[in-house]
Amino acid sequence: MTKxxxxxxxxxxxxxxxxxxxxxxxxxxxxxGTVHAQWNPLNxxxxxxxxxxxxxxxxxYGALRLExxxxxxxxxxxxxTTPFRARPEFVVIKDRWPATKWEMQSAEDAIVxxxxxxxxxxxxxxxxxxxxxxxxxxxxxxxEVSMTPTVVNGEQTYHAELYxxxxxxxxxxxxxxxxxxxxxxxxxxAVDISQDNTNISIPxxxxxxxxxxxxxxxxxxxxxxxFLNALYLSSEVADVLDYYFLYGPEFDKVIGGYRELTGRxxxxxxWAYGFWQCKNKYNTEEELLGVAHKYxxxxxxxxxxxxxxxxxxxxxxxxxxxxxxxxxxxMVEDLHKNKFHLMISFWPYFRPGTKTYEAMDERGxxxxxxxxxxFHPAQMGLxxxxxxxxxKYYWNLMDQALFKIGVDAWWLDTTEPETEDRxxxxxxxxxxxxxxxxxxxxxxxxxxxxxxxxGQRSASDQKRVFILSRSAFAGAQxxxxxxxxxxxxxxxxxxxKQIPAGLNYSISGLPYWTTDIGGFVSxxxxxxxxxxxxxxxxxxxxxxxxxxxxxTRSTNQNExxxxxxxxxxxxxSYDTLRYRLLPYIxxxxxxxxxxxxxxxxxxxxxxxxxPRTASIGDQFMFGPAxxxxxxxxxxxxxxxxxxxxxxxxxxxxxxxxxxxxTVDAAAPIEKLPLFxxxxxxxxxxxxxEWSTEKPEDPIELRIYRGANxxxxxxxxxxxxxxxxxxxxxxxxxxxxxxxxxLTIAERKxxxxxxxxxxxxxxxxxxxxxxxxxxxxxxPDKVIRYSGKQTTVTP
Numbered sequence: 135m136t137k138x139x140x141x142x143x144x145x146x147x148x149x150x151x152x153x154x155x156x157x158x159x160x161x162x163x164x165x166x167g168t169v170h171a172q173w174n175p176l177n178x179x180x181x182x183x184x185x186x187x188x189x190x191x192x193x194x195y196g197a198l199r200l201e202x203x204x205x206x207x208x209x210x211x212x213x214x215t216t217p218f219r220a221r222p223e224f225v226v227i228k229d230r231w232p233a234t235k236w237e238m239q240s241a242e243d244a245i246v247x248x249x250x251x252x253x254x255x256x257x258x259x260x261x262x263x264x265x266x267x268x269x270x271x272x273x274x275x276x277x278e279v280s281m282t283p284t285v286v287n288g289e290q291t292y293h294a295e296l297y298x299x300x301x302x303x304x305x306x307x308x309x310x311x312x313x314x315x316x317x318x319x320x321x322x323x324a325v326d327i328s329q330d331n332t333n334i335s336i337p338x339x340x341x342x343x344x345x346x347x348x349x350x351x352x353x354x355x356x357x358x359x360x361f362l363n364a365l366y367l368s369s370e371v372a373d374v375l376d377y378y379f380l381y382g383p384e385f386d387k388v389i390g391g392y393r394e395l396t397g398r399x400x401x402x403x404x405w406a407y408g409f410w411q412c413k414n415k416y417n418t419e420e421e422l423l424g425v426a427h428k429y430x431x432x433x434x435x436x437x438x439x440x441x442x443x444x445x446x447x448x449x450x451x452x453x454x455x456x457x458x459x460x461x462x463x464x465m466v467e468d469l470h471k472n473k474f475h476l477m478i479s480f481w482p483y484f485r486p487g488t489k490t491y492e493a494m495d496e497r498g499x500x501x502x503x504x505x506x507x508x509f510h511p512a513q514m515g516l517x518x519x520x521x522x523x524x525x526k527y528y529w530n531l532m533d534q535a536l537f538k539i540g541v542d543a544w545w546l547d548t549t550e551p552e553t554e555d556r557x558x559x560x561x562x563x564x565x566x567x568x569x570x571x572x573x574x575x576x577x578x579x580x581x582x583x584x585x586x587x588x589g590q591r592s593a594s595d596q597k598r599v600f601i602l603s604r605s606a607f608a609g610a611q612x613x614x615x616x617x618x619x620x621x622x623x624x625x626x627x628x629x630x631k632q633i634p635a636g637l638n639y640s641i642s643g644l645p646y647w648t649t650d651i652g653g654f655v656s657x658x659x660x661x662x663x664x665x666x667x668x669x670x671x672x673x674x675x676x677x678x679x680x681x682x683x684x685x686t687r688s689t690n691q692n693e694x695x696x697x698x699x700x701x702x703x704x705x706x707s708y709d710t711l712r713y714r715l716l717p718y719i720x721x722x723x724x725x726x727x728x729x730x731x732x733x734x735x736x737x738x739x740x741x742x743x744x745p746r747t748a749s750i751g752d753q754f755m756f757g758p759a760x761x762x763x764x765x766x767x768x769x770x771x772x773x774x775x776x777x778x779x780x781x782x783x784x785x786x787x788x789x790x791x792x793x794x795x796t797v798d799a800a801a802p803i804e805k806l807p808l809f810x811x812x813x814x815x816x817x818x819x820x821x822x823e824w825s826t827e828k829p830e831d832p833i834e835l836r837i838y839r840g841a842n843x844x845x846x847x848x849x850x851x852x853x854x855x856x857x858x859x860x861x862x863x864x865x866x867x868x869x870x871x872x873x874x875x876l877t878i879a880e881r882k883x884x885x886x887x888x889x890x891x892x893x894x895x896x897x898x899x900x901x902x903x904x905x906x907x908x909x910x911x912x913p914d915k916v917i918r919y920s921g922k923q924t925t926v927t928p
Contacts, residue, residue: 174278174280175194175195176194176259176260176261177193177194177195177196177260177261177278178193178194178258178259178260178261179191179192179193179245179256179257179258179261180192180193180194182240182245184238187201187202187203187231188200188201188202188209188247189238189245189247191245191256191261192216193261195214196212196213196214196215196216196281197212197213197215197216197218198210198211198212198256198261198263198279199211199212199213199218200247200254200256200263202234202236202247202249203231203234203378204231204232204234204249204391205234205235205236205249205250205251205252206249206251206252206380206381206382206387206391207378207379207380207381207391207394207395208247208252208254208265208378208379209376209377209378209379210263210276210375210376210377210378210379211374211375211376212279212281212374212375213281213373213374213375214281214292218374219373219374221373221374222568224352224574224577224580224581224609225350225352225396225577225580225607225608225609226350226378226395226396226609227395227396227397227609227612228394228395234249235249235250236248236249242258243257243258243259244256244257244258245258250268251267251268251381252265252266252267252268252381253265253266253267253268253270254266260278261279262275262276262277262278263275263276264276265345265379265381267344267381267383273341273343273344273345273381274298274341274343274345274347274379275298275299276296276297276298277297277298277299278296278297279294279295279296279297279375280294280295281293281294281295281372281375282295286353286370286371286562286570286572286573287562287563287564287565287570287571287572288570289371289569289570289572289573291371291372291373291570291573292371292372292373293368293369293370293371293372294351294368294369294372294374294375295366295367295368295369295375296366296367296368296375296377297364297365297366298364298365298366298367299363299364300359300362300363300364300365301363303343303363305321305341305342305343306319306320306321306341306342306738306748306749307319307320307321307323307339307340307341307342307357307359308320308339308340308341308342308637308638308641308736308738309336309338309339309340309346309638309641309642309643310325310327310335310336310337310338310339310357310638310642311327311333311334311335311336311606311638311639311642312332312333312334312617312619312635312636312638312639312642312647313325313333313334313635313638314332314333314619314622314628314631314635315631316630316631316634316635317634317638317751318634318637318638318736318749318750318751318752319748319749319751320339320357320359320638321359321362322359322360322362323359323360324356324357324358324359324360325356325357326354326355326356327349327354327355327356327357327576328354328355328559328575328576329550329551329559329575329576329578329579329605329607330550331548331550331552331604331620331621332619332620332621332622333620334605334606334617334620334639335355335576335607336606336607336608336639336642336643336644337349337350337351337355337576337608338392338608338642338643339357339642340385340388340389340641342738342742342748343383344381344382344383344384344385344388344742345379345380345381345382345383345388346379346380346382346385346388346389346391346392347367347377347378347379347380348377348378348380348392348395348608349367349369349376349377350376350377350378351369351371351372351376352573352574352575352576352577352607353369353370353371353372353572353573353574353575353576354369354370354371354559354562354572354575354576355367355368355369355370355576356368356369370562370572370575371570371572371573378391378395380392383742384742385641385732385738385739385742386729386730386731386732386739387730389641389643389730389732390729390730392608392643393611393643393730394730396608396609396611396612396643397609397611397612398611398612398727398728398730399611399612399614399644399645399646399726399727400598400599400612400614400727400855400858401598401723401724401727401850401857402598402600402614402616402646402723403475403542403597403598403600403852403853404716404720404825404826404852404853405437405438405475405542405824405825405826405852405853406437406438406475406543406598406600406680407680407681407716407719407720407723407825408435408436408437408438408681408712408713408716408824408825409435409436409437409438409681409682409709409712409713410436410437410438410439410440410477410648410680410681410682410683410684411425411426411429411436411438411439411440411683411693411694412439412440412442412477412682412683412684412692413442413683413684413685413686413687413690413691413692413693414442414654414684414685414686414687415441415442415443415444416440416441416442417444417458418458418459419458419459419460419461419462419465422439422441422465423465423468423469425439425693426439426468426469426472426474427472428693428695429474429693430472430473430823432695433823434694434695434706434709434823435709435710435712435713435821435822435823435824436474436709436823436824437473437474437475437824437825438474438475438476438477438542438543439469439474439475439476439477440476440477440478440479440545440684441476441477441478441479442479442545442684443479443481443547445458445459445478445479448485448487448488448491449481449483449484449485449510449514450481450483450484450485450488450490450491450515451484451488451489451490451491451531452480452531452532452534452535452536453535462539463539463540466539466540466541467540470540473823473824473826473827474824475542475543476540476541476542476543477541477542477543477544477545477600477602478536478541478543478544478545479545479547480532480536480544480545480546480547481546481547481548482516482517482519482528482546482548482549482551482578482582483510483514483515483516483517483548483551484500484514484515484517485510485511485514486511486513486514486515490531491515493527494515494517494524494527495515497523497524497527498518498521499515499517499518499521499523499524499527500515500516500517500518501515501516501517501518501560501561501564501565501566501571502515502516502560502564503515503516508554508555509554510554516551516560518566518567519578519581519582519584519585520566520567520568520574520577520578520581521566521567522567524567525581525582525584525585525588525589526585526589528582528585528586528589529585529586529588529589529590530589532544532586532589533589533590533593537590537593537594542597542600543600543601543602544586544599544600544601544602545602546579546582546583546586546601546602546603546604546615547604548604549578549579549582549583549603549604549605549606550578550579550604550605551578559575561574561575561578562575576607577607578605578607579603579604579605579606579607579610579615580606580607580608580609580610580613582603583601583603583606583610583613583614583615584613586599586601586613587599587601587612587613587614587615588613591855595854595855595856596853596854597853597854598614598853598854598855599613599614600614600616601613601614601615601616602615602616602617602618602648603615603616603617604617604618604620605617606644608643610644611643611644611645611646615644615646616646616647616648616679616680617639617644617646617647617648618647618648618649618650618682618684619632619635619636619647619648619649619650620654621650621654621655622649622650622653622654623653623654623655624652624653624654624655624656624657624664624667624685625653625667626667626766626767626768628653629653629667629670629671629674629766630752630766632649632674633674633751633752633754633764633766634751634752636649636678636734637734637735637736637751637754638736640679640732640733640734640735640736641732641735641736641739645679645726645731645732645733645734646679646680647678647679647680647734648675648678648679648680648681648682649671649675649678649682650682650683650684650685651668651671651672651674651675651681651682651683651684651685652664652667652668652671652672652683652684652685652687652692653667653671653685654684654685654686655685655686656685656686656687656688657685657686657687657688658687658688658689659687659688659689659691659692659696659697659698660688660689663768665697665698665701666768666769666803667768668697668701669697669701669704669705669803670764670765670766670803670806672705672708673708673764673765673806674762674764674806676708676709676711676712676806677734677754677756677760677762677806678734679733679734681709681712694706694709704803704804707804707907708806710821710907711907713819713821713822713823713825714818714819714820714821714907714909715816715818715819716819716825716830717817717818717819717830717833717847718757718759718816718817718818719733719757720848720849721817721845721846721847721848722757723848724846724848724862724864725846725848733756733757734754734755734756735754735755735756735757736750736751736754736755737750737753737754737755737761737776737778738750739755740755740758740778741778741779744778744779744794746776746778746794747776747778750776752764752766753775753776758811758814758845759810759811759814759815759816759838760785760808760809760810761775761777761782761808761809761810761811762806762808763775763799763801763806763807763808763809764806765801765806765807770801771800771801771802772798772799772800772801773798773799773801773807774796774797774798774799775796775797775798775799775807775809776793776794776795776796777791777793777794777795777796777797777809778793778794779793779794780792780793780811780812780813780841781793781811781812781840781841782809782810782811782812783809783810783811783812783838783899784799784808784809784905785808785809785810785905785906786805786808786905786906787901787902787905788899788900788901788902788903788904788905789901790812790840810838810899811838811841812838812839812840812841812843813838813840813841813842813843813869813871814836814837814838814843814845815835815836815837815838815843815844815845815867815869815876816835816836816838816845817830817833817834817835817845817847817867818833818834818835818836818909819831819833819834820832820909821909825852826852829889829892830849830892831889831892831893832892832893832894832895832916833847833892833893833894833895834895834897834904834909834910834913835867835876835894835895835896835897836897836899836904836910837869837876837896837897837898837899838899839869839871839874839898839899840871841871842868842869842870842871842872843867843868843869843871844866844867844868844869845866845867846864846865846866846867847864847865847866847867848862848863848864849862849863849864849885849888849889850862850863850885851885851886851887856885856886857885860883861883861884861885861886862883862885863881863882863883863884863885863888864881864882864883865878865879865881865882865919866878866879866882867879874927874928875925875926875927876896876925876926876927877923877924877925877926878894878917878919878923878924878925878926879923880921880922880923881921890920890921891918891919891920892918892919893916893917893918893919894916894917894919895909895910895913895915895916895917896913896914896915896916896917896926897910897913897914898914898928914928
């Protein structure tokens with residue numbers, strides 16, 4: 135049962151602003167609006183030169199260049215010297231843009247660049263830059279920039295800083311990767327943009343004003359809005375201050391712009407969207423295979439099993455310990471026969487005492503080595519992922535020992551890279567193949583995932599790359615790299631923090647994220663309190679882009695049957711739901727690849743105009759249909775949830791309610807409060823034990839009436855890269871609320887193995903009809919479909 139909570143709109147408006155902003159007098163706002171630089175000299179425009187793609191301005195100190203990339207993307211660079219120093223690009227891969235219509239007007243007080251969507255105003259008196267929408271509304275101000283000479287790791291360079299005045303702005307900020315402070319809205323916060331275990335730094339933030347800033351710098355950087363009315367962006371090492379202004383105003387367009395710069399995420403094999411079984415760690419071939427076989431014996435859906443670390447004799451040399459893994463090719467063959475895929479852990483560290491270590495050391499492939507033995511031995515080396523030859527060598531090790539025997543996916547651990555006993559990243563105090571490591575301190579995960587992605591793509595086009603990395607940087611999405619949230623604790627506090635962490639990571643432009651369900655350290659499956667936590671975490675994980683259990687357990691058991699029969703029943707139900715939703719999830723994956731979509735979505739992504747959503751970081755949309763409300767308190771039987779403006783259906787009962795409103799949703803241990811937005815069309819496939827066990831036929835097509843709706847159903851060969859050559863098919867569904875008509879459009883495209891004929895079991899969802907996990911026994915219409923357009927009415 136869902137209890138509706140009445141709350142006057144003025145209450146939450148007042149609460150939101152009182153939480154974020156102290157009262158500011160009108161006089162102070164007026165004065166702040168006229169304040170100029172006080173501690174830094176003004177930097178007026180001295181001259182300007184129009185270029186084919188933008189304008190370069192000579193300032194009293196340095197030069198400013200604005201490049202019109204598109205009608206919604208402007209690149210801004212400031213250099214303390216002229217000409218602009220050329221530098222290699224590793225993150226941004228788009229260097230040519232179609233011609234965009236734009237105009238420049240030069241007046242006594244300002245230079246104005248205009249596209250169809252933006253106006254950019256450069257003040258002559260101080261060189262400040264203001265971005266406006268086409269109506270003249272101010273979006274973002276670059277009030278001051280500075281480049282301060284400094285020496286970092288022996289290199290003469292600059293510290294770069296941008297100041298943006300925020301007086302009078304009530305905008306909210308999101309993104310910057312994944313961080314563990316439990317914060318969703320970064321207004322009034324400061325974030326270090328540097329890599330650590332559980333903290334993944336992406337230099338992109340989005341504003342509720344409808345824009346994003348991609349800060350194009352790979353050194354340690356900082357987003358500082360601790361004082362609400364001032365935003366500072368800074369970097370430790372820079373030749374040029376460089377950023378892209380990305381306009382939406384919708385967040386999907388902003389993210390699409392980021393991916394246009396840094397690359398699109400490719401499709402994973404369909405199996406990757408199923409269930410991943412993992413723990414710390416399987417110790418023998420016999421144990422690993424035994425678990426896989428038991429999953430099939432118990433008919434628990436699963437597609438993937440993971441071999442964590444120490445399957446080797448020596449870290450870095452990919453040779454199985456034959457005493458524990460006597461027949462690796464046979465092990466992989468057995469898993470494949472049982473329809474399991476195998477992911478295996480591989481690290482960027484190489485311990486001494488092997489021929490591999492000696493060969494890499496002789497060729498200068500190490501950035502640094504440990505000095506004292508502890509968990510790792512002395513002289514263990516970190517490989518130089520910035521060296522193209524070292525990257526090739528690294529992939530060749532994996533290819534020869536693992537890929538060639540059929541290993542399907544790669545778990546790249548400690549890709550920050552891990553430092554353990556010191557705060558400073560190893561790169562900051564060392565040299566790499568590219569030079570000063572501090573200049574590229576955040577970029578290691580991009581480079582090492584590039585090694586594996588490019589290596590596998592060159593080896594085969596029959597198996598899609600899948601990488602699970604503990605860290606990432608801008609651009610890693612193009613390398614088929616997903617991440618997990620790192621080694622988080624097994625408790626309710628850290629579980630709750632994973633929700634805003636995952637939402638901010640997703641809104642940073644990298645779409646594939648997951649966690650160690652149950653936490654990494656440490657849980658006891660025999661403890662009733664921990665079982666409750668694991669169930670709630672699994673419910674949340676069912677609606678993550680990837681569904682994966684992992685962690686250290688006191689019983690050394692982490693399979694779905696390890697938590698007792700009552701828990702197993704609940705876990706199995708959500709696992710089954712995940713598999714029934716694969717047509718929906720796989721279609722979302724195609725939207726992510728082809729349309730710049732994001733599967734796991736903070737409410738602000740779809741309800742940006744609703745100020746209530748600005749600071750809600752514990753609810754989210756999973757695709758266009760599902761509003762997910764994780765239960766993060768022990769012993770809870772209800773869950774308070776905010777429903778934005780729309781008609782919402784309870785997934786479990788089919789009853790509906792109009793938003794905006796707050797409700798107390800029923801949340802017994804077996805139920806995750808789950809709502810579906812009116813206008814949604816959800817394709818659900820048959821129950822199955824692995825992703826490709828049977829065709830997605832029949833499709834139960836659940837229609838949630840109350841608003842117009844569309845959904846594109848996508849299919850391909852489920853693996854391989856023929857989809858990049860056009861080997862796929864789509865079927866467009868459209869619900870017309872006014873005419874109460876569902877249109878199933880003509881199928882577009884084809885691929886080998888495509889079902890020529892199929893059934894759609896159409897269900898118009900209502901109270902106790904078309905609800906929950908099990909297929910509706912009495913569909914409203916059954917449509918035989920052979921690729922031609924057809925219409926359906928209730």
